Amino acid sequence: MKELRPPPKQMHRPSRSRPEIYTAVYRPESEMRRPLQLFNRMWQDLLASRELAWQLLKRDISAQYRQSFLGYAWAIIPPIVTAAGFTFASNAKVLNVGTTDLPYPAYVMFSTVLWQTFSEAITLPMRNMAQSKMLLAKINFPREALILSSMGQVFFNFAIKLILIVGMFLWFGMPVAASVILAPVALVHLVLFGIMFGTLLAPLSALYKDFAKGVPLLIGMWLFLTPVVYPVPSGEGLFGFFVKLNPVTPLLVTTRELATTGVLSDPQGFWWASLVALVGLMFAWLLYRLAMPYAIERMSS
Amino acid sequence: MTLMASNQKVVSTPQSDDVVLSVQGVSKKFCRDLKRSLLYGVRDIGKEFLGLRGEKNDKLRKKEFWALQDVSFELRRGEALGLVGKNGSGKSTLLRIIAGLIKPDVGMVRVNGRVAPLIALGAGFNPVLTGRENIYANMSILGLSKEEIDERFDEVVEFAEIGEAIDSPVQSYSSGMAARLGFASAIHTNPDILLIDEVLAVGDLKFRAKCNRKLFRLRQNGATFILVSHNSQVLLSACNSAIYLALGKVVTSGEAKSVVVKYENDLFLNEAAGKSKDSCITEEINNDEFREIKINDCVFIDDQGRIVELLKTSEAVTLCLRCTAYERVDEVIVRLIFRELSDFNELVLELSSKADEEELVMELGENDVLIHLSYLGLKPGLYSLRVLIEAGARNTCDRVDSFTFRVQSSTIMSNCSFYQPRSWKISNS
Numbered sequence: 096m097k098e099l100r101p102p103p104k105q106m107h108r109p110s111r112s113r114p115e116i117y118t119a120v121y122r123p124e125s126e127m128r129r130p131l132q133l134f135n136r137m138w139q140d141l142l143a144s145r146e147l148a149w150q151l152l153k154r155d156i157s158a159q160y161r162q163s164f165l166g167y168a169w170a171i172i173p174p175i176v177t178a179a180g181f182t183f184a185s186n187a188k189v190l191n192v193g194t195t196d197l198p199y200p201a202y203v204m205f206s207t208v209l210w211q212t213f214s215e216a217i218t219l220p221m222r223n224m225a226q227s228k229m230l231l232a233k234i235n236f237p238r239e240a241l242i243l244s245s246m247g248q249v250f251f252n253f254a255i256k257l258i259l260i261v262g263m264f265l266w267f268g269m270p271v272a273a274s275v276i277l278a279p280v281a282l283v284h285l286v287l288f289g290i291m292f293g294t295l296l297a298p299l300s301a302l303y304k305d306f307a308k309g310v311p312l313l314i315g316m317w318l319f320l321t322p323v324v325y326p327v328p329s330g331e332g333l334f335g336f337f338v339k340l341n342p343v344t345p346l347l348v349t350t351r352e353l354a355t356t357g358v359l360s361d362p363q364g365f366w367w368a369s370l371v372a373l374v375g376l377m378f379a380w381l382l383y384r385l386a387m388p389y390a391i392e393r394m395s396s
Numbered sequence: 397m398t399l400m401a402s403n404q405k406v407v408s409t410p411q412s413d414d415v416v417l418s419v420q421g422v423s424k425k426f427c428r429d430l431k432r433s434l435l436y437g438v439r440d441i442g443k444e445f446l447g448l449r450g451e452k453n454d455k456l457r458k459k460e461f462w463a464l465q466d467v468s469f470e471l472r473r474g475e476a477l478g479l480v481g482k483n484g485s486g487k488s489t490l491l492r493i494i495a496g497l498i499k500p501d502v503g504m505v506r507v508n509g510r511v512a513p514l515i516a517l518g519a520g521f522n523p524v525l526t527g528r529e530n531i532y533a534n535m536s537i538l539g540l541s542k543e544e545i546d547e548r549f550d551e552v553v554e555f556a557e558i559g560e561a562i563d564s565p566v567q568s569y570s571s572g573m574a575a576r577l578g579f580a581s582a583i584h585t586n587p588d589i590l591l592i593d594e595v596l597a598v599g600d601l602k603f604r605a606k607c608n609r610k611l612f613r614l615r616q617n618g619a620t621f622i623l624v625s626h627n628s629q630v631l632l633s634a635c636n637s638a639i640y641l642a643l644g645k646v647v648t649s650g651e652a653k654s655v656v657v658k659y660e661n662d663l664f665l666n667e668a669a670g671k672s673k674d675s676c677i678t679e680e681i682n683n684d685e686f687r688e689i690k691i692n693d694c695v696f697i698d699d700q701g702r703i704v705e706l707l708k709t710s711e712a713v714t715l716c717l718r719c720t721a722y723e724r725v726d727e728v729i730v731r732l733i734f735r736e737l738s739d740f741n742e743l744v745l746e747l748s749s750k751a752d753e754e755e756l757v758m759e760l761g762e763n764d765v766l767i768h769l770s771y772l773g774l775k776p777g778l779y780s781l782r783v784l785i786e787a788g789a790r791n792t793c794d795r796v797d798s799f800t801f802r803v804q805s806s807t808i809m810s811n812c813s814f815y816q817p818r819s820w821k822i823s824n825s
């Protein structure tokens with residue numbers, strides 16, 4: 096058979112838009128043994144995954160809402176239902192939650208929105224990972240894109256819920272503190288804290304189904320240790336201790352306080368929790384990357 | 397392609413710019429038991445994270461096996477490599493390691509250039525979204541930027557022959573349309589290295605021809621391929637070298653045709669051997685109830701009269717029936733019934749001297765009935781021959797119930813159900 100090998104000069108490859116030569120080396124040994132190279136790659140991949148994350152985000156959001164009649168309403172129905180339920184229970188004296196600094200229905204609604212945003216930040220990376228199994232198993236795209244697009248989805252869903260929150264402020268005639276412009280910062284920290292767990296759990300949940308079952312359960316339990324339907328307990332009891340220890344408490348409470356009263360009850364706790372979130376996220380990212388080939392190996396047999 | 401002996405270290409070759417892919421002594425182990433495999437997975441992740449995983453992980457843990465063992469080769473720009481091997485021989489595993497999806501356990505892979513796996517056609521297509529939206533998502537997963545996709549969009553749609561349907565949801569597409577769209581978007585990423593794993597069988601004949609043309613053009617433009625295909629014709633038309641894998645090991649490698657021939661021979665024989673235990677030549681000669689003629693022996697011989705153990709498709713051979721006649725028989729009728737030993741023991745050929753209007757006469761004493769086959773037309777495999785000798789209108793004299801023999805091939809026989817003697821030329825008038 097005649098071999099057709101063109102003279103290399105004539106090749107018209109798409110070199111205009113991508114001049115660099117991609118070189119990749121795949122070795123058995125742990126990538127942690129070449130940390131500089133690893134961190135460099137992580138950074139490169141993060142940059143490279145922005146555009147892909149945006150495309151994935153667009154794809155997922157349009158698919159999600161195109162196939163549903165109520166569409167965007169699904170983002171705001173759960174907090175309304177939760178708020179209605181707890182307000183009813185509280186008014187009927189079934190539940191005694193003490194006084195809150197906001198009207199109780201508004202308090203529950205706002206806190207539920209924040210809590211849901213946090214819990215989505217945990218579950219969406221896992222869900223996106225499960226949904227992209229086929230892709231992950233077959234195409235080597237920057238894995239960071241999945242996390243970024245999950246984060247995008249979390250913020251998108253929050254943006255829809257923002258309509259509810261604005262409506263709630265108007266309805267109850269609540270004053271807005273000037274500190275509201277800082278609230279997004281606190282919100283981002285809250286989301287990053289959730290994403291940290293999501294990133295950590297995503298590759299593991301691809302291995303063991305137990306995570307997909309257990310994590311929602313744990314999130315449900317966690318909700319009870321977070322001041323969402325009740326105010327921060329003032330007592331020194333065991334319950335109060337756990338609620339204070341819970342790092343979500345300062346993040347969530349600070350976000351709420353920045354948006355409403357402007358009086359921060361626990362700024363120190365907030366910074367500690369934020370530090371945990373940021374350091375933890377870096378750690379989770381590293382683990383996520385390193386675990387991925389092993390998870391993928393076991394995904395598609 | 398450069399092939400290396402297993403223990404040979406590859407020193408950086410002088411033309412290393414040109415080497416786009418270098419696979420050096422790659423091995424990969426898998427675990428058959430899922431539960432254990434998950435456990436090993438968690439353990440490996442832990443080791444990876446703590447930096448405990450070394451360069452060589454060549455100890456098999458319980459229930460593990462080598463899915464790939466010590467595979468080495470190099471590909472230069474514009475070369476095309478075919479991978480053949482039975483199912484489960486590790487072809488996809490090799491491609492997945494080259495694509496960087498899974499880590500090797502031993503060895504190293506170096507890739508210079510963009511790899512596009514044509515493994516996952518339309519993976520990631522969302523059925524609810526339109527073809528247009530899916531092209532954008534799919535091509536960005538394959539590593540293109542928005543502008544690059546914009547640039548190629550029309551070409552992709554045209555290549556996929558989707559037309560107006562581009563703005564309707566993909567779930568309304570026929571499977572052929574979806575596959576075409578998947579292929580079109582994958583191929584238009586203009587990769588340096590294409591990994592093609594048994595996907596050229598999508599779509600109708602016309603589209604397949606178009607795909608092959610496109611691949612050919614890509615290769616002319618300097619793209620490098622690795623092609624896994626069960627169709628040897630496709631493989632041979634696209635690749636100049638090939639590797640034959642069996643149970644994760646390289647059996648042969650080198651020039652494509654010889655590798656494919658070796659693979660096909662093994663394939664046919666293994667298939668046949670699976671059906672019948674004794675793969676060597678066996679015969680059952682029914683000696684009890686002969687009448688005028690008795691068959692003593694049944695062999696294949698060549699021109700020089702030497703016994704042929706292993707038949708070759710397309711070569712000349714003579715079937716020799718050694719008989720003893722107890723009286724002169726004027727009108728000998730010989731019938732040969734060939735069955736291929738397969739699931740159905742299919743009848744493949746029946747020859748009869750009567751149908752051929754041959755007038756055969758057998759004298760008293762020892763006789764050889766010689767049936768000369770100028771080209772053996774049977775394709776490679778295991779066959780059973782039934783021989784009947786009849787004396788005129790009188791009944792069967794003697795028979796051989798099952799003479800089993802093997803046929804191998806020295807030419808490519810895929811897509812051929814028999815050997816067609818032929819010659820080629822172009823006459824210019």
Ligand SMILES: Nc1ncnc2c1ncn2[C@@H]1O[C@H](COP(=O)(O)OP(=O)(O)O)[C@@H](O)[C@H]1O
Nearest residue numbers: 392395396426427463483484485486487488489
């Ligand atoms: N993820 C996996 N886990 C365990 N075993 C696997 C996995 N992937 C492939 N195998 C096994 O490895 C062997 C090689 O598989 P594969 O590379 O898919 O073969 P081929 O593509 O040549 O048919 C097979 O025995 C297969 O069962």
Ligand SMILES: [Mg+2]
Nearest residue numbers: 484487488593
């Ligand atoms: Mg395969």
